[in-house]
Amino acid sequence: MNTISDAGSLPLYARVEAILLKDISEGLLGPGDQLPPEEQLIDRFQVSRTTIRKAIENLIASGRVEIRRGKGTFVTQPKITQALTELTGFAEDMVILGRHPSSRLLDKKLIAADKAVAHALDKLPGTLVYKIERVRLADGMPMSFDETYLPRNIGEKVVSNNLEIEPIFDLLENKYALPLIEARYQLEAVVADQIVAQALNIECGAPIFLIERTSYTTGQQPIDYEKLYYRGDSIRFATQLSRRPRSPAGER
Numbered sequence: 001m002n003t004i005s006d007a008g009s010l011p012l013y014a015r016v017e018a019i020l021l022k023d024i025s026e027g028l029l030g031p032g033d034q035l036p037p038e039e040q041l042i043d044r045f046q047v048s049r050t051t052i053r054k055a056i057e058n059l060i061a062s063g064r065v066e067i068r069r070g071k072g073t074f075v076t077q078p079k080i081t082q083a084l085t086e087l088t089g090f091a092e093d094m095v096i097l098g099r100h101p102s103s104r105l106l107d108k109k110l111i112a113a114d115k116a117v118a119h120a121l122d123k124l125p126g127t128l129v130y131k132i133e134r135v136r137l138a139d140g141m142p143m144s145f146d147e148t149y150l151p152r153n154i155g156e157k158v159v160s161n162n163l164e165i166e167p168i169f170d171l172l173e174n175k176y177a178l179p180l181i182e183a184r185y186q187l188e189a190v191v192a193d194q195i196v197a198q199a200l201n202i203e204c205g206a207p208i209f210l211i212e213r214t215s216y217t218t219g220q221q222p223i224d225y226e227k228l229y230y231r232g233d234s235i236r237f238a239t240q241l242s243r244r245p246r247s248p249a250g251e252r
Helices: 012-025 038-045 049-061 090-096 115-120 152-158 168-175 194-200
Strands: 065-068 072-075 080-083 101-112 128-138 141-151 182-191 207-217 221-231 235-238
Touching: 012 038, 012 049, 038 049, 049 065, 090 101, 090 141, 090 168, 115 221, 128 152, 141 152, 141 194, 152 168, 168 221, 194 221
Parallel strands: 080 235
Antiparallel strands: 065 072, 101 128, 128 141, 141 221, 182 207, 207 221
């Protein structure tokens, strides 16, 4: 096991941090493992409580560990990098990334569409649509809280299925012959409200990504509107951009 003398001439807290990072990178402390209590770390490194706390604060700031209120400090899961290059569903994305996807159904019901939902689905405000709430998990870890809105005639069919097993995209395309042609995305950084925080097992106010996605079938018909709340500590998004051809210098 590494000792504090192995970390060179760094400040004491940085030496402790470096050794704990090495423990994580070498698998001595794996994702989901709890860090030893402060007293054990003080005894191991022969440093002050202030030094230990400073090292752990830095690990928290870098996203390598997290505090779970009332439980302790735990090693975080490595972030998933998800490409935003084509229209895919959560289950497809996780399989591509080598993760096991699953879902937990929270609610499914008819509601009156508000202005935002009505606009996305090209309906009048107050039109009845189906709202489906699910938690999406990767290897058993909650990754996103999804609100899905479907036109009533389509939603009635979709909700008759087991939505903890069957992805909605698969149902639309393979069971109900509604091909998904394209989608419009909008992504922003927000903070988790109480409902989202509880669903994702994170602190209220924690940073999250919100994706609003409207998917279209043939004839530019909006078929599926979603608000996808992703844990900010567990995922990053990547895309590839091409530069638009420019006019030669001097031309307008």
